[in-house]
Amino acid sequence: MYKSRWRTNFIFLKMINVLITPQAFTYLPPNTTKSLFGDNYTLHFTGGQVESSSDLIDYLQGMDACLIGSETINESILQNVPKLKFLSRFGVGYDSLNIKDLNKFKVQASIVQNINNEAVARHCLSLLLGITNNITTQNTTLSRSIWDKGLNISPEHTTVGLIGMGPVAKEFAKMCKFLGFNVVYFSRTKKEVPYTYFNTIESLIKNSDIISLHLKCTPETTNIIDTFYLDLMKGKYLINTARGKLVNETYLHKLLYEKAILGAGLDVFTYEPSVRISSQIRTLPNVISTCHMAAYDSYSISQVATQAINNIKYFFDNKLNKINTLVTNV
Known part of the structure; x- marks a missing residue:
């Protein structure tokens, strides 16, 4: 006992x-x-x-x-x-x-x-506004005593295309719409949301000015944003708060360096902490980067x-x- x-x-x-x-x-x-x-x-x-x-x-x-x-x-x-x-x-x-x-x-x-859906969505919005309002560029030039106003991007004439329409994307879309951006999206199936739907990533990119990624990283989606889709983004901007491995970073770096893709707001990278090609991307002047802290x-x-x-x-x-x-x- x-x-x-x-x-x-x-x-x-x-x-x-x-x-x-x-x-x-x-x-x-x-x-x-x-x-x-x-x-x-x-x-x-x-x-x-x-x-x-x-x-x-x-x-x-x-x-x-x-x-x-x-x-x-x-x-x-x-x-x-x-x-x-x-x-x-x-x-x-x-x-x-x-x-x-x-x-x-x-x-x-x-x-x-x-x-943490709303926290990540707010971070997406911060990257979006950093791009459209030239925040990083202005901060850099003004810190060098260069007074050059540049030109911001108007929401009323800008389409934000979301690849994926999960919980974070839905919150982000509402914020974008409230500020006057046009919102469109791609998803494997059409959702009950008040935004224009495209049934292919290709058509989504072609009809967007700024593309934001909202996909899970799986074996099927790894490197889904490949050279073909990145070429379609020439003259556009990319935001990624999902996963770095969704994107071919080597080719993304090339197009950003050449300013073929105009700029990017990135919270995630293939290699974290940022090393190898990831570290080269974050140092480019047309990239706003944060260290995977959108939910923080x-x-x-x-x-x-x-x-x-x-x-x-x-x-x-x-x-x-x-x-x-x-x-x-x-």
Whole structure:
């Protein structure tokens, strides 16, 4: 009898080790994260994205779960961290997670949906207005004591074409329409939205002045914006807050450098943190770039953090039906 009670107490008091990598957690009040988890969890912070696989493997040693950012998780990682049971993605995208490998190693994973749509849409709008109002160009020239007003782009005569019409695109479209932009869109199926629909990406680009990407990154959509579509964007502008891998960045760099594509507003890159061709793109004078932080506003961070933490707690409390949203099938 005594032995049985001891085992019960031991299980209850066993600490669950969680690694937390997103930089967003450095912006939260010091005790907030700990209080959201509760007493049964021991937290380990990296302070930001872990860039190398070997470093990530080292960090994950002894971890039961990981609240993860954009780090790549695949077989080469999973085979070296046998204690890992659960990944809670800080955000909605999971193209960095190899679902097949996670299922193979019986590691569950979740994402957080429908919380930061408005924050990302506002960032899209900021990039759009940065382009149409020449904000970056004006800031650069004026900092050099060059007084050259230039000419802004009027919303009333500008068409914004959205490739994809998911939750973020819908919020962004409403903002654009409110400011007087004409809005058109492409999607695999026509949606119940008050905007002109094009059933091909080609026709969408041809009828737009500024193209904004709102697609998930999957094997089917990787490099979907290829040389053919980029050539169609000559004389136009590109905005991307979705995923860098949607675009052939090498050819995008060429056309931006030649100013064939007039400019771009980019929050995402093929290589993050920006290295190789991605780092060359962000230094071009006709590019407004931010470091994959469209969803990083104070409200969204706290809401996504709370849900991502709850997903971990639901997993270890065996309440899988409450998780937002499981992407594995273990």
